Amino acid sequence: MKILRLTFLTVVLLAATALSATAQTKVASVDLKKIFNSYWKTKQADAALASRTRELQKELKDMADNFDKAQSDYKQLLDQANDPAISPEERDKRKLAAADKAGEITSNKTALEQFQRQAEAQVSDQTQRMRSNLLTEIQKAVSDKAKAGGYTMVVNSSLTEEFVYVNPDTDITDAVLTQLNAGAPIDLNKPGGGFNVSTNLP
Numbered sequence: 001m002k003i004l005r006l007t008f009l010t011v012v013l014l015a016a017t018a019l020s021a022t023a024q025t026k027v028a029s030v031d032l033k034k035i036f037n038s039y040w041k042t043k044q045a046d047a048a049l050a051s052r053t054r055e056l057q058k059e060l061k062d063m064a065d066n067f068d069k070a071q072s073d074y075k076q077l078l079d080q081a082n083d084p085a086i087s088p089e090e091r092d093k094r095k096l097a098a099a100d101k102a103g104e105i106t107s108n109k110t111a112l113e114q115f116q117r118q119a120e121a122q123v124s125d126q127t128q129r130m131r132s133n134l135l136t137e138i139q140k141a142v143s144d145k146a147k148a149g150g151y152t153m154v155v156n157s158s159l160t161e162e163f164v165y166v167n168p169d170t171d172i173t174d175a176v177l178t179q180l181n182a183g184a185p186i187d188l189n190k191p192g193g194g195f196n197v198s199t200n201l202p
Contacts, residue, residue, distance in 0.1 A: 028151040030142055031173045033158035038177055039138065040184035045130045049123065056119040063115060067108045074101040141176050 036042055080086065081094035146154050149172065157171065 025153065026149075026151045027153045027155065028146060028149060028170045028172045029155050029157040029167070030171065030176060031158045032138070032142075032156045034173055035138055035142075035177055035180070036134065038181070039134060040181050041137070042134055045134065049127060049130065052126070053123055056123065060112070060116060060119060063108070063112045067105070067112055070101060070105045070108055074098055074105060077101055138176070138180065141180050142172070145172050145176050145179065 077094050077098035081091050081098055083091065086094075142154055151170075151172075154172070157173075
């Protein structure tokens with residue numbers, strides 16, 4: 001909720017500048033968390049993030065499997081290098097091969113750790129950019145509804161600890177959601193419609 005608190009508590013006077021100083025104060029409320037979670041673009045973005053995360057996890061698993069195989073091969077080469085049943089020349093070959101495999105293991109481990117760090121940073125950055133862009137769109141939609149309804153102020157009712165009482169008659173959450181979801185490529189109200197990906201707000 002940190003992003004929501006910073007954005008909506010600092011930009012709560014959505015329509016005040018458009019009205020005269022003597023105009024009567026008219027306050028509306030909006031559940032920003034509900035709008036964010038129910039916006040079709042949020043669901044679409046989360047589905048894309050989940051898909052990308054699965055791709056990165058698969059790449060990471062393939063690298064981890066190769067690392068495990070290299071370790072297994074290294075152990076086998078060491079065992080063969082100490083096997084008295086084979087010739088000294090062959091044991092020496094196995095020792096050299098084991099040394100090469102040890103270098104490969106070190107290289108694989110470094111690449112694996114680097115890839116994991118880069119993957120985590122990539123997903124984190126993509127998530128932050130997605131949420132920032134969506135909140136900008138939502139803010140504009142709320143602002144448009146507030147101006148159209150003649151409201152001078154809109155409070156975020158999802159921050160329940162900030163307000164003792166919010167009149168449900170002044171809630172414009174559903175109106176904003178209807179406006180935002182009007183362009184959805186699917187019918188979100190149909191059974192099975194939408195994206196089955198959960199959204200976790202910061």
